[in-house]
Amino acid sequence: MSNESIVSNIPDTIRDKKSNVVQRFFSSILRKLSSPEFQKTMAVTFGSIVLAMLVGTLVMIIVGYNAGLAWIALIQGAVVRFDRVLFYATPLIFTGLSVALAFKCGLFNIGPEGQLYIGAITAAIIGYSVSLPIVIHPLVAMAFAALMGGLWGFVPGLLKAYRGAHEVVTTMMLSYTALILTHWLVSGPFLEPGNEYVLETPDILVTAELPKIFGAFLSWAFIVALLAVFAIDFLINRTVLGYELRAVGINREAAEAAGINSKKNIALALGIAGALAGLGGAGEILGYHGRFVDNFSYGLGWDGITVAVLGGNNPFGVLFGAIFFGALRAGGNQMQTITDVPLELITVIQGLIVVFVAAPRIIDWLIDRGYDEARWIKELPKEGTPHFLTLGTTLVTSIIAFASITRYFSLLAVQWIIVGGFLLLCGIVGFSSFILMFTRSSTGLVLAIATSFVWIAIGVLGIVLLNVSLLLLALPVGIIQAVFAIVSFIILRQSLVQQGGAN
Structure with a gap:
C-alpha cells in the first residue's frame, strides 16, 4: 500500500473512532435508562x-x-x-x-x-x-x-x-x-x-x-x-x-x-x-x-x-x-x-x-397499591370501579373539608366554630378512610359512609343557619359520597358472601 493511500485513509479511521465513541456514549445512556434500578x-x-x-x-x-x-x-x-x-x-x-x-x-x-x-x-x-x-x-x-x-x-x-x-x-x-x-x-x-x-x-x-x-x-x-x-x-x-x-x-x-x-x-x-x-x-x-x-x-x-x-x-x-x-x-x-x-x-x-x-418503602407501597387498584378494576370492574370512585371521592371531600375550615373558624361565632369543628372531623376521618380503603380494608368504607352522613348534617346546619353556600357545599358532597360508599360496601359484602358460599 502506498504512502498516499495510507494518508488518505487516516481521516476515515479518525471518523470511525469518533463514531464508535458517540455510539458507545449513547448506548451507555440507553442501558442506564432501561435498567430496572x-x-x-x-x-x-x-x-x-x-x-x-x-x-x-x-x-x-x-x-x-x-x-x-x-x-x-x-x-x-x-x-x-x-x-x-x-x-x-x-x-x-x-x-x-x-x-x-x-x-x-x-x-x-x-x-x-x-x-x-x-x-x-x-x-x-x-x-x-x-x-x-x-x-x-x-x-x-x-x-x-x-x-x-x-x-x-x-x-x-x-x-x-x-x-x-x-x-x-x-x-x-x-x-x-x-x-x-x-x-x-x-x-x-x-x-x-x-x-x-x-x-x-x-x-x-x-x-x-x-x-x-x-x-x-x-x-x-x-x-x-x-x-x-x-x-x-x-x-x-x-x-x-x-x-x-x-x-x-x-x-x-x-x-x-x-x-x-x-x-x-x-x-x-x-x-x-x-x-x-x-x-x-x-x-x-x-x-x-x-x-x-x-x-x-x-x-x-x-x-x-x-x-x-x-x-x-x-x-x-x-x-x-x-x-x-x-x-x-x-x-x-x-x-x-x-x-x-x-x-x-x-x-x-x-x-x-x-x-x-x-423512606422508599412508602413510595413502593403506594405504587404497589396503585397497581393493585388498577388490576382490580380491570379484572373485576363491577367491584373495583365503585371502590375506586369512593376512594377518589373521599380524598377530594377531605381536601374540601380542610380547605373550608379556616373560613368558618375565622368568623369567631359559636355556630360557625361548630361548623368548622364538623369540617375538621370530616377532613380527619375522611383522610383516614382514604388510607384504609387504599389498603382494601372494609373499615375504610364504613368510615366513608359515616363521613358522608356528617357532611349531610353540615348541610342541614346550613338550612338552619340560613347559609345557602354552606348548604350547597355540604349537601351535594355528602350525598355523592354516601351513594358511592354505600354501593361499594354492598357490592363488597355480596362478593364476600358469594366467596364464602363457594368455599
Whole structure:
C-alpha cells in the first residue's frame, strides 16, 4: 500500500473512532435508562416530589392560601427567572457533590456548611489582598479555597481512618468551628476598616471577580460546577481511585483483603469532599457577593445533603436535584411576592422530599397499591370501579373539608366554630378512610359512609343557619359520597358472601 493511500485513509479511521465513541456514549445512556434500578430510583424520586407537593398544597389550603395561584406563581418565577434558578443551584451542586462523593466511600459528610465557609473566606482574603492578572486571580483564589476546604475535610478523614472517630460527629463539630472561626476573622483581623456595623471583609479586587454569564446573578461559577459534575463522575466511574473509593464504601474489609489501602481512601474521600464544598464557597464570593459577609449562607451546606439524597448520590442526579431546588427557591420568591405564601413553605417541601426519598418503602407501597387498584378494576370492574370512585371521592371531600375550615373558624361565632369543628372531623376521618380503603380494608368504607352522613348534617346546619353556600357545599358532597360508599360496601359484602358460599 502506498504512502498516499495510507494518508488518505487516516481521516476515515479518525471518523470511525469518533463514531464508535458517540455510539458507545449513547448506548451507555440507553442501558442506564432501561435498567430496572434506575427506573425504580426515578419512580421513588418523582413520587417523593409529587407527595411532598401534595402535602404542601394541603398545608396551603388549610391555612387559607390560594394553592393553585401559588403553584402557578412558583412555576412562572422558575421559568421567567431561569438565570436565578441556575444561580441558586450553583452552590448546591458543589455541596451536593461533596456529600455524594463521601457517600460513595461509605462516609456521611455532615460538614459541607463549614467547609463552604472556610473556602469562602479564603477566596475573599486572596481576592482583596493579592494583586494578580485578571484571569489568573480568580483561579488562584478558587484553588486556595479548594485547598483550605479540602484540609477542613481531610482532618475528619484522618480521624476516621486512624482513630475510628465517627465522621458524622467530627465533620459536624468542625462545621460549627468553621462558623465561629470565620465570625472571629471577619469581626477582627479581616474586618473592613471603618465598618463597625456590618461584619464583612473589604471588597475583592475587580481582577478576582468571576465574569457574569447572564444578568447580575449567574456567573462562571456555574460553569465550574458543571465541570465538577463531569469530573467527579469520571473520577468515580473511570479511575482507579474511584474504583478503590467505591470498593471501600461497599465493604472495607474485603477491599483491604484485595490490597486496597482503606485508610488512605477514607482520608482522600473526605478531603476531596471538603475541596468541593470550598469551591462552592469561593464561587459565592467571587461570583456574587464580592466580599465575605458573616453568615452569608442560607444553609447551602445543609441543603447540599438534601440535594445529594434527592440525586441518589449520583453526580448527575445531584446536578438535576440542585436545579430542582434552585427552581423551588427562585419560584418561591415569586410565589411569596404574588400570593403572600411564606418562603418557609419551600423549606417544608424540601424536608418532605428528603423524608419520602429516604423512606422508599412508602413510595413502593403506594405504587404497589396503585397497581393493585388498577388490576382490580380491570379484572373485576363491577367491584373495583365503585371502590375506586369512593376512594377518589373521599380524598377530594377531605381536601374540601380542610380547605373550608379556616373560613368558618375565622368568623369567631359559636355556630360557625361548630361548623368548622364538623369540617375538621370530616377532613380527619375522611383522610383516614382514604388510607384504609387504599389498603382494601372494609373499615375504610364504613368510615366513608359515616363521613358522608356528617357532611349531610353540615348541610342541614346550613338550612338552619340560613347559609345557602354552606348548604350547597355540604349537601351535594355528602350525598355523592354516601351513594358511592354505600354501593361499594354492598357490592363488597355480596362478593364476600358469594366467596364464602363457594368455599
